[in-house]
Each structure stands twice: as C-alpha cells, then as structure tokens.
Amino acid sequence: MMTRPRWVLALLFALAIAAAFALLGQWQLERAIESGEVVERTTEVPRPLEDVAEPGGAIPQTATGQVVTVTGRFIPGDEQVVGGRINDGTNGFWVVSHFVTAVDGASLPVARGWSADEVAANAARRALAGSGDDASVTVTGRFLPSEAPEVPDEGADPHSMTTVSVAALINLWPGYSGQPVYAGYVTDQASAAGLEAIHSPVPQNDVTLNWLNVFYALEWVVFAGFAVYLWFRLVKDAVEREQELSADAAASEATADVPPVAGT
Numbered sequence: 001m002m003t004r005p006r007w008v009l010a011l012l013f014a015l016a017i018a019a020a021f022a023l024l025g026q027w028q029l030e031r032a033i034e035s036g037e038v039v040e041r042t043t044e045v046p047r048p049l050e051d052v053a054e055p056g057g058a059i060p061q062t063a064t065g066q067v068v069t070v071t072g073r074f075i076p077g078d079e080q081v082v083g084g085r086i087n088d089g090t091n092g093f094w095v096v097s098h099f100v101t102a103v104d105g106a107s108l109p110v111a112r113g114w115s116a117d118e119v120a121a122n123a124a125r126r127a128l129a130g131s132g133d134d135a136s137v138t139v140t141g142r143f144l145p146s147e148a149p150e151v152p153d154e155g156a157d158p159h160s161m162t163t164v165s166v167a168a169l170i171n172l173w174p175g176y177s178g179q180p181v182y183a184g185y186v187t188d189q190a191s192a193a194g195l196e197a198i199h200s201p202v203p204q205n206d207v208t209l210n211w212l213n214v215f216y217a218l219e220w221v222v223f224a225g226f227a228v229y230l231w232f233r234l235v236k237d238a239v240e241r242e243q244e245l246s247a248d249a250a251a252s253e254a255t256a257d258v259p260p261v262a263g264t
Contacts, residue, residue, distance in 0.1 A: 010231055010234070010235075011231055013231075014227045014228050014230065014231035015227075015228065017224075017227040018224040018225070018227045018228050019224075021220045021221070021223040021224035021227065022220065022221065022224045024220040025216075025217040025218070025219075025220030025221045025224065026217070028214075028216040028217035028220060029214065029217040043065050043066050043067060043142075043202060043203055044067055044202060045067070046067045046068060046069045046140055047066060047067070047068055047069070048068065048069055048070070048103075049068040049069065049070040049101070049108075049143065049182075049186075050070075050101075050103050050104065052066050052068060052143065053143065053182060053183075053184065055101075055104055055106035055107075055108075055180035055181055055182045056106075056180045056181065056182075056183075057183065058183060059143075059145045059146075059183050059184050063143055063184070064143070064144065064145055064184075064203065065142060065143070065144065065202075065203030066142070066143050067140065067141065067142050067143070067189075068140070068141065068142075068143045068186060069138055069139070069140045070099070070101055070103075070108065070138070070139050070186065071101070071102045071103070071136060071137070071138045071139075072099055072100050072101040072102045072103075072108075072136065072137070072139075073099070073100055073102070073134045073135065073136050073137065074097050074098065074099055074100075074110070074128070074133070074134060074137070075097070075098040075099070075100060075134065075173070075175035076128065076129055076130070076131055076132055076133065076134060077129045077174055077175060078097060078098030078129075078172075078173040078174060078175045078176070079095055079096065079097050079098075079112075079125040079128050079129050080095075080096050080125070080161060080169060080172055081093050081094070081095055081096075081118070081121050081122055081125055081160075081161070082094045082095075082096055082111075082161045082162065082163065082164055083118070083160060083161065083162050084162040084163075085114060085198075087114045087116075087196065087198060087199045088199045090116055091116070092114050092115055092116040092117070092121070093114065093115050093116075093117075093118050093121035094111045094112075094113070094114055094121070094164070094198065095111070095112045095113055095115075095121055095124050095125045095128065095192065095195060096109050096110065096111050096112065096164060096169065096185070097109070097110050097112050097128060098110075098169070098173045098175055098176065099139065099186075100179070102136060104180065105179050105180070106179060106180040106181060106182055107170065107173070107176060107179055107180070107181045107182070108181070108182045108184075108185065108186060109164060109166060109169050109182075109185035109186070110139055110141070110185065110186045110187075110188055111141075111164065111185060111186070111187045111188060111198055112124075112128065112188055112191065112192040112195060113188070113191035113192045113194075113195025113196055113197060113198060114191075114195060114196050114197070114198050114199075115194070115195050115196065120194060120195075121195070123194060124192055124193065124194035124195050127192075127193060127194060128192055139186060139188050139190075140188070140189050140190075141186040141187045141188040141189050141198075141200070142186065142187050142189075142200040143184055143185075143186050144164075144184055144185055144186075144187065144200075145183065145184045146164065146165055146166040146167070146183050146184055146185065147163035147164050147165050148163060148165060149161075149163060149165035149167060149168040150162050150163050150165075159172070164185050166181055166182070166183060166184070166185065187200045
C-alpha cells in the first residue's frame with residue numbers, strides 16, 4: 001500500500017515540507033542565539049550606593065556586583081562572625097559590621113574582612129566592638145544581595161551564621177532601631193585589623209537569550225513532525241478503508257454462494 005506511486009509521491013512531498021519547517025526552525029534558533037545580548041556593566045567603576053539601590057526595596061539586577069562607595073558610621077557592638085566563607089579557595093570566616101549611611105540613615109551590613117581561623121575572627125570582632133569608634137568613614141566595596149538565612153547544624157551554636165542574611169542580622173544588632181535597611185551588603189575592599197581583605201571577583205557578564213525566537217523554533221519542529229504524521233495518518237486511513245471494502249466484498253460473495261433452502 002505505502003509503495004504505491006501516489007503515496008510515495010505524497011511521502012516525498014511531506015518530507016520536503018518537513019525539511020522546510022526544520023530549516024525555518026534552525027533559522028529561528030540561530031536568530032535567538034545571534035540576538036542574545038551580552039549585558040556588559042562597568043561594575044569596577046565605583047558608584048555611590050544611593051545611585052544603584054534604595055533601602056527597603058528590591059536589589060536591581062544592575063546593582064548586583066557593583067563596586068559602590070558609601071559614607072556613614074559603623075555601630076560598635078553589632079559585629080557578627082559569619083562562617084563558611086571562601087577566600088581564594090580557602091574556607092574561613094567573615095566579620096560583618098552594622099553600618100548606618102549618612103545620606104538616608106539606612107542600615108547596611110558591611111563585611112570587614114576574612115580570616116581562616118575562627119579564633120582570630122572572633123578576636124577581630126571583639127576589637128571592633130570595643131573600639132567605640134563611630135566616626136564618619138567612606139567604605140568602598142562590592143555590593144551583593146542578601147543571602148537566605150540557614151539554620152545552624154545540630155549541636156552548633158544556635159546564634160552562629162553561615163550566610164550574610166540581612167533579615168537575620170537585624171535581629172542580632174543591639175544598635176538597630178527600626179531604620180530602613182538595604183536588602184544587600186558590601187564587602188569592604190579594605191580590611192579591619194587582624195583580618196585579610198575579602199576576595200571578591202568581578203561578576204561575569206550576563207547573556208540574555210531571545211526566548212521568543214526559541215519558541216518559534218520549537219513550533220517549526222512540531223510542524224515538521226506533524227507533516228510526516230499527516231502523511232502516515234492518510235495512508236493508514238486509506239489502508240483501513242480498503243480492508244473494510246475487501247471484507248464487505250468477501251462477505252457478499254460468501255452470501256451469494258450459499259444454495260437456497262428447499263421449499264422456499
């Protein structure tokens with residue numbers, strides 16, 4: 001049945017249509033890749049923090065990883081040690097301080113430095129807490145979004161932290177009085193006494209893909225498959241019709257061959 005000339009020609013026609021659809025799908029996919037834009041940002045040129053983000057609001061994508069400058073004062077006694085921080089491949093600890101900006105009076109966590117040793121990190125924390133130094137300073141560092149809080153491991157100090165979570169920090173800051181808070185933190189390019197500078201690499205450029213073209217490419221692939229399926233369905237229906245006609249013809253012949261009953 002499928003080898004009859006008309007169905008062979010129909011198959012060739014369906015394959016030609018499928019090939020055309022496949023080529024269109026490939027073209028759309030190439031367009032999606034070619035039109036993908038590389039979002040390049042000058043993250044290493046310091047910008048005032050208030051120009052890239054606002055306290056109490058979500059962090060814009062363009063602000064993530066941006067080197068910023070912010071003027072204000074540290075609040076001695078609000079320091080926290082955060083574990084599980086990698087610095088150039090080495091696990092260690094950050095000391096994170098509470099910083100209040102001069103422009104809008106908002107709170108901002110600032111990572112002051114890193115240490116591979118927890119004892120040294122705690123010593124630096126105590127030194128900063130006891131310094132009493134709340135003079136106005138300008139901090140330059142990379143601005144990053146707040147991390148999700150994590151529950152300490154079983155048996156660990158319930159107040160220990162392994163993420164820089166703004167929501168968790170404000171509950172641990174004695175000097176916090178309800179002022180607006182930035183939903184991110186800054187890794188200071190300098191380092192406090194007893195700590196090493198935090199290694200904060202340049203963020204990679206983002207690539208945006210044209211998803212509309214990708215969707216169109218998938219549509220053409222579906223159309224290509226449907227063209228071949230339509231040919232198969234037409235052949236199948238034709239075969240079933242011929243089989244039904246053959247069965248009806250055989251039944252008619254069998255009825256005609258039955259001799260009449262005597263007396264009728």
